[in-house]
Amino acid sequence: MKQDDLAGRLRALQELSGLGVRALARDAGLSSSSLSRYLSGQTVPPWPAVVALCRLVKRDPRPLRPLWERSSNPLPAPPKASRQVQPRPRNDLPRDVPDFTGREEQLAAVLAALDSDRLVAVDGMAGVGKTCLAVHAAHRLATDYPDAQLYVDLHGFTEGREPMDPDSVLRMLLGALDVPSERVPQEGLEQLAACWRAELAGRRAVVVLDNAADADQVRPLLPGAGPSVVLITSRNRLLGLDEVPPVSLDVLSPQDSADLLTRASGADARLSRDPDSAAEVLRLCGHLPLALRLAAARLRHRPGWTIGILAERLAEGTGEFDAAFAMSVRQLDRSQARLFRLLGLLPGGTFDEYVVAALADLPLGSARAMLEDLLDAHLVQQPTADRYRLHDLVHQHARRACAEQDSQTDRERALGRFLDYYVHAAAAADAAMPVLSPGRSPSAGERPAELPQFADKHKALAWLVAEYENMIAAFETAAAVGADIHVCELPRFLRAYFARRCGTTHLNYLFERSLAAAQRLGDPLQLAEAHSDLGFARYNAGRMAEAAAAYEAAERQGDTRSSAELAIRRGYLSWDAGHAEEPLELFRLAAKLYEEADCPTGAAHATASEAWSLLQLGHRDAAAQRAREVLDIPHPDPAWPPTLTARITLGVAIAAEAPEESTGHLHRALALAREDGHMNNEAWTLNCLGVALRQMGRYEEALASHREAFALLDELFEDHWKVRFLNAYAETCRLAGLPDESLQLHRQALEQAPKLGYRHEEALAHQGIATLLDDTDPTAATEHRATAESILGRL
16 A cells, blocks of 8 residues: 555654654644654555654655545546436535634634534635635535535735636636536526525535625625535625624733744644743734744744744845745745745746746756655745645735846746647647637747646546636637737637536637637738628527627638638538528538648548538438448547537438448437537437437437427536527427427527528428418418428528
8 A cells, every 4th residue: 555655665764753643743843642643554644644753854745746636535536427327526625724723712613603504704914824724614514515625716815816707706616516518508607606695505515705705706606505615715894794693803812822833843842942022923923823834834944044043034035925935935945935936926826846837947847846845944835746836915926026036128038938739739639629710829929848647638628617717817818918819719619518527608708809819910811700600609609690700701811721610611601601502502612621731530520520510401412421421531530520520420321221330320429529528519419319200210219319308408507509400300309290399399499590690490390381271271381381491592
């Protein structure tokens, strides 16, 4: 066991010290009972305890870090669960501090408020320990609230960035509960808040909303009915939340301050030998837990220091916080101090070692080692094994120090590397999970020396989820500093993520700003792709006329490859607008252009789209032949979009002649869509399966498939998707002997299609209604049929 291996290494450290368990525990600032469990392998020690033991015998703790991480997490990460598998409960809580001291009265008040009201707001000045108390209480409650333990930093007081808006927070929280994004409303704060309350109502969850700016930011995040509890922290009293009982924190008492300094530093003997200097340290730290822990870290890592030296160093600072922070920074070497200052340029969320390496222009290994040094100095926090963050106060200090000590040129270069990193890293993730056609390599800035490696699309999606907040912050930063090329390109590499997680509303907003940036740049290729991307976003949002206008603008610029992608996009828009032959011509044009651009993967997309178009025109044999050609193209991802389109097309095309092969292809496509996490594709496949089963005369199975498709569409909160499937569902109902339901569905299609510009579906709705009315109202049937023919004739 890795835990036993770690215990053996700790016992070797004890032998080096020459001390017994009690003496070693005393000098390391640990309890002897805890140390005994660590040495025997009964318990994995917290990382600060390992550091303390190493420092005591003057050994570098970093070689033990991988072994400690494996001991702390002995089981490999579970494979990505499908939608049908119950996910493991989410636990985002930061680590509970091992030296939690005092606050017995306040902790009791927090727990009592949660027991009676399920809500509590902890307020107090910066550094007073609000987060520490809230997280400690949440850990105490975790076993009683097993469904989820969630933590969100609302950034109410993070220098250099706006507080998180409730809309974004609700989307993050719903995502943390593994709520499919298609069930999350796309617009409207009230609808989002209602969805959040509904999800909490049936769960026992504990939620920590840290660092709230004001009552307005928090109010939409509060639960409704149900047992879940919420802890809020803020530097301000949230007077607007009358229903939330407050617990206010003051600085620690002198005794609790002394106890915390002793426990955190492990320097009981040094403090007791010079009580006057110890009292001066407490005064200089303002009895604030954060400042005390930073001061204690310096004392722990400097065994040669007396408490008097610590007091002298603190006195050189300029204030309660800066005294502790600046003193900690002064212990860093030049390169470490530079890295610390540059971290102040980051937007304020969590970050990984890759972006740090890019920001500081360091090798990845050097960045990782320096982060470990900053972690040991309590200047950086590590909420999870591979993510880091700065406390707000530390972030402010780093940001100010960077502005004062680094030249404007150095700051601008570092910020440029930060923006370059996110464009290129997003492009790498996007390449692992393609949407429609292969993406172009980014041209913004320079490619960083080190980028995350994505073994598959699931790893890429997980990275995009973790980094989404930072990428949006990078986009806003690029817009603020006029980095138009980054504003142009970053949203382009988020299309696959948005298709699976965020719907279309926000993507339209990002592409609108990308187009404005492209217009400022005046680059014809960037302008063409920006128009095309905005058109694609408009199309997916059901804004057909705007999509057509954007595509028309994109036609005027662009190279062969972008023209090929535009041809595919225009082909789908043309079909939905009711044109028959034009889509086929556009898909064939796209294939030709991709071949000219030596892009076989793009040509496969075009061929699959051509097969689908042939099927819609009734050319089943030709459609099946083209679909089989696509399926013969090897590709490592079985859910690759051309393969999915080809399987669906082939399944419908051969339904009557080869029902067993047909259902095999369609069920395989359905499994791939589900495994890919793309609910739009899942609904599309289910609808086509219903069509194929109807052609086989298996009406009950067909109806079940259509109904399952519409159950998914009800979760999408994008009703324009339904119009594409209503007429097919209605025809199945008619043949299954459900004329009333069929008529209702055709009329629903007829109501929606003209509003959205889906002329083809409008004509099909008229034809379907005419067929249903032939026996009961022939006059009306004739009128509907004539209208359908008129629409098709005009097209």
